Amino acid sequence: MCPADQVATNNDHLVQSEDPEHPANLIPELCRKFYNWGWVTGTGGGTSIRQGDHIFIAPSGVQKELMQPNNIFVLQWPTPKYPASDRNYIRKPLKLNPSACTPLFLTAFEQGAGCCIHTHSQWAVLVTLLVEREKGPDACFEISNIEQIKGIPRGKGKGMLGFFDTLKIPIIENTAFEEDLTSGLEAAMNKYPDTYAVLVRRHGIYVWGDNTAKAKTQCESLDYIFQLAVEMHKLGLPWVK
Numbered sequence: 001m002c003p004a005d006q007v008a009t010n011n012d013h014l015v016q017s018e019d020p021e022h023p024a025n026l027i028p029e030l031c032r033k034f035y036n037w038g039w040v041t042g043t044g045g046g047t048s049i050r051q052g053d054h055i056f057i058a059p060s061g062v063q064k065e066l067m068q069p070n071n072i073f074v075l076q077w078p079t080p081k082y083p084a085s086d087r088n089y090i091r092k093p094l095k096l097n098p099s100a101c102t103p104l105f106l107t108a109f110e111q112g113a114g115c116c117i118h119t120h121s122q123w124a125v126l127v128t129l130l131v132e133r134e135k136g137p138d139a140c141f142e143i144s145n146i147e148q149i150k151g152i153p154r155g156k157g158k159g160m161l162g163f164f165d166t167l168k169i170p171i172i173e174n175t176a177f178e179e180d181l182t183s184g185l186e187a188a189m190n191k192y193p194d195t196y197a198v199l200v201r202r203h204g205i206y207v208w209g210d211n212t213a214k215a216k217t218q219c220e221s222l223d224y225i226f227q228l229a230v231e232m233h234k235l236g237l238p239w240v241k
């Protein structure tokens with residue numbers, strides 16, 4: 001195969017664009033920001049974007065803040081979630097593996113998301129530690145009467161939560177391997193069909209949005225709320241009035 005054929009086969013053009021809003025440019029740019037906010041340090045966390053019938057996915061186990069557009073995988077959507085070997089990759093960078101978060105990102109896209117963000121934010125982790133483990137599958141973080149709640153949707157097509165509403169984010173238990181979180185994420189989404197986020201105990205959070213801007217601002221609002229909640233807990237202040 002000549003070099004030109006190799007390029008065509010690996011569809012490099014799918015990650016080459018001058019447009020800063022192109023997913024292959026946006027994912028590295030967002031991950032640089034997320035690294036500085038403590039969301040994706042030490043290779044943890046990540047981001048995936050859907051544009052039309054293409055899903056853009058970061059590689060696994062790399063320094064997410066150093067990622068380049070040519071490191072990005074592209075999946076043809078729709079794609080089987082399992083087995084992993086059946087997924088329709090139309091671009092695979094050499095010597096890299098796709099993120100272990102891929103089936104979780106695909107679960108968000110099945111819900112109609114345009115972008116899904118996974119963070120290892122310490123505020124998210126601390127909140128999962130403060131909510132009682134005994135609650136098991138019903139574990140849920142709840143808070144009300146905080147202005148930033150208005151940054152979170154009430155549900156698809158239902159507008160945003162109001163100041164007096166109670167924000168509820170389900171919590172699932174962590175698993176030994178990232179991929180094995182998928183059934184827990186699916187169950188939480190079924191139980192809380194209006195949620196745009198699921199916390200993972202002792203691990204972090206998955207947040208998705210209709211598009212990249214919404215996923216990012218929702219993730220920012222939640223991180224702000226989790227930090228506030230930890231500080232409120234330290235002061236003995238209740239989360240729900």
Ligand SMILES: CSC[C@@H](O)[C@@H](O)C(=O)COP(=O)(O)O
Nearest residue numbers: 042044045046060061099100178
């Ligand atoms: C610090 S390793 C973290 C990983 O195991 C996982 O939790 C994660 O979020 C990132 O997985 P990755 O496959 O690198 O995209």
Ligand SMILES: [Zn+2]
Nearest residue numbers: 044045178204
């Ligand atoms: Zn993770």
